[in-house]
Amino acid sequence: MGEIILRNVTKSFGDVTVIPSIDLDIGDGEFVVFVGPSGCGKSTLLRLIAGLEDTTGGEIRIDGLDVAHTPPSKRGLSMVFQSYALYPHMSVRNNIAFGLKMAGEPKEVIDQKVAKAAQTLNLTPYLDRKPRQLSGGQRQRVAIGRAIVREPKAFLFDEPLSNLDAALRVQMRLEIMQLHQSLSTTMIYVTHDQVEAMTMADKIVVLNAGRVEQVGSPVDLYNHPVNLFVAGFIGSPKMNFITGKLADRYRAKTVGIRPEHVKLGDSADAVKGTVRLAEHLGSDTFIHVDVPDVGSLNVRVPGQHDAQPNSPISLVLDPAKLHRFDDSGLSIRT
Amino acid sequence: MARQRSMRRRVTITALAWLAGFIVFFPILWMILTSFKTELEAFSTPPSFLFFDWTLENYGIVQERSNYLRYAMNSVIIAFGSTLLALLIAVPAAWAMAFAPTKRTKDLLLWMLSTKMMPAVGALIPIYLLFRDSGLLDSHVGMVGILLLINLPIVIWMLFTYFKEIPGEILEAARMDGATLWREIVYVLAPMAVPGIASTLLLNVILAWNESFWTLNLTTSKAAPLTAFIASYSSPEGLFWAKLSAASTMAIAPILILGWFSQRQLVRGLTFGAVK
Numbered sequence: 001m002g003e004i005i006l007r008n009v010t011k012s013f014g015d016v017t018v019i020p021s022i023d024l025d026i027g028d029g030e031f032v033v034f035v036g037p038s039g040c041g042k043s044t045l046l047r048l049i050a051g052l053e054d055t056t057g058g059e060i061r062i063d064g065l066d067v068a069h070t071p072p073s074k075r076g077l078s079m080v081f082q083s084y085a086l087y088p089h090m091s092v093r094n095n096i097a098f099g100l101k102m103a104g105e106p107k108e109v110i111d112q113k114v115a116k117a118a119q120t121l122n123l124t125p126y127l128d129r130k131p132r133q134l135s136g137g138q139r140q141r142v143a144i145g146r147a148i149v150r151e152p153k154a155f156l157f158d159e160p161l162s163n164l165d166a167a168l169r170v171q172m173r174l175e176i177m178q179l180h181q182s183l184s185t186t187m188i189y190v191t192h193d194q195v196e197a198m199t200m201a202d203k204i205v206v207l208n209a210g211r212v213e214q215v216g217s218p219v220d221l222y223n224h225p226v227n228l229f230v231a232g233f234i235g236s237p238k239m240n241f242i243t244g245k246l247a248d249r250y251r252a253k254t255v256g257i258r259p260e261h262v263k264l265g266d267s268a269d270a271v272k273g274t275v276r277l278a279e280h281l282g283s284d285t286f287i288h289v290d291v292p293d294v295g296s297l298n299v300r301v302p303g304q305h306d307a308q309p310n311s312p313i314s315l316v317l318d319p320a321k322l323h324r325f326d327d328s329g330l331s332i333r334t
Numbered sequence: 335m336a337r338q339r340s341m342r343r344r345v346t347i348t349a350l351a352w353l354a355g356f357i358v359f360f361p362i363l364w365m366i367l368t369s370f371k372t373e374l375e376a377f378s379t380p381p382s383f384l385f386f387d388w389t390l391e392n393y394g395i396v397q398e399r400s401n402y403l404r405y406a407m408n409s410v411i412i413a414f415g416s417t418l419l420a421l422l423i424a425v426p427a428a429w430a431m432a433f434a435p436t437k438r439t440k441d442l443l444l445w446m447l448s449t450k451m452m453p454a455v456g457a458l459i460p461i462y463l464l465f466r467d468s469g470l471l472d473s474h475v476g477m478v479g480i481l482l483l484i485n486l487p488i489v490i491w492m493l494f495t496y497f498k499e500i501p502g503e504i505l506e507a508a509r510m511d512g513a514t515l516w517r518e519i520v521y522v523l524a525p526m527a528v529p530g531i532a533s534t535l536l537l538n539v540i541l542a543w544n545e546s547f548w549t550l551n552l553t554t555s556k557a558a559p560l561t562a563f564i565a566s567y568s569s570p571e572g573l574f575w576a577k578l579s580a581a582s583t584m585a586i587a588p589i590l591i592l593g594w595f596s597q598r599q600l601v602r603g604l605t606f607g608a609v610k
Contacts, residue, residue, distance in 0.1 A: 071509070073514060085503040086504075
């Protein structure tokens, strides 16, 4: 089991309130991603759940038990750190076995569990090496191995992939997702990378300035952002925001449209602009268009498109895909 | 051309370094040389450098007149005793300051260091009276205690600087792995800080070994260490340079040998954190 429930959780450092008050339900076996810009409190929230920081107020219930005042060692959670935080003086084997030794497991059980974890993570040939003799990806696997042998109620990941290069990051992302599928243990994953959040999560928690902006499935957040912040944060490239006359036409303060929902073509309500530059990705082309009275619009065209800078271009905004926001930045639902 | 210039530069720097080293080492060398002279030769002007009648008689006399081994044993007890006890207190203290600092931690560190700025003689009378009234004068317990207190700020400071270099996340990982505070210190922090703890130990043994103000003022015979042994050769009847030198050489020999074998550790300890 690994159900985690937060009720009125607050955290202040001296006079500075980092987390005003958070309520959150994380179901058993869920893969939950905390995402938000740096300084939004996502790592602090994770550390509060881990017990590495003390809460200022509120309850943290793991499987029904309030653990707000329980030390991290007694919460039954495992954590993977951004810096891996391996024990540099211990071999890979001892790094993975450390938690089991602390729990007082018999030696045969430890050996068996370490061997199994090493096999799962392709670490068997490296068991007798020291962490400094491993590559970044291997170190990350050791950190994950150390977490899984303890069979925790939940895994906590604190930006585990940000020290890896792009290719390795994609690979490790898949490995972690596969791990979640095979273990079906609750996972809480912190990242500032919304692509990681979208691809991995069952449920995304978007945080901003210590507050939960929206909780939902990736697709839900993508299709129905509740406010400007979530709309701008989820989706890559970013949603285009338009204010002024065009927004007035839709009875909104701001309208937003994702780059993939702007089409090239001519019609009665098309907007005319000039190509500023084009990014060619092969599979897609991103065309940045300057539109008078509207500003800059980013357009995603599937496939390859030969857009020349400074050439005129005509765009159609799909009205069904428009997001409307009121004066306070909240989404207007019709 | 450029290579030649850099070669010349290196030769000059090396020569200067040797010269500086020689100047620093000269008093010790002179002391060792004097210990092999007769009293008469030790006073002669101009002084003879290497060409004199080498003799071991001073060592013989010193050994006959006083019990070197007892003084040396006292030095070992006081120096190692005070250092080990200081480490026992300083490791948890430095842990707390490095990994669980509060707003006042910096002030506390500076306050501790400030105690080293007061001249020791300022506290002599009260401490002497305290020692006298509690029967600690000329006792091992008293000497270990006073040297422990004197060196504790330095031990804590040194360990604090080492611990600061250890990433806190590794200790947090140990906590997540179910380690209690005690096991976290024993299995994770201590092994990682071994070089730092070793050089702190060495440096403080040397400091305590050479400490002479308190040892001379608070001991007479029973707990008197080698510093008192040396001092006993500067008598009211006049200085006996050769014998004093022999006594001093014997007093510093153990610590010099210890220092020689651990010099790499010591240098690392003294420059730790200065260069990354």
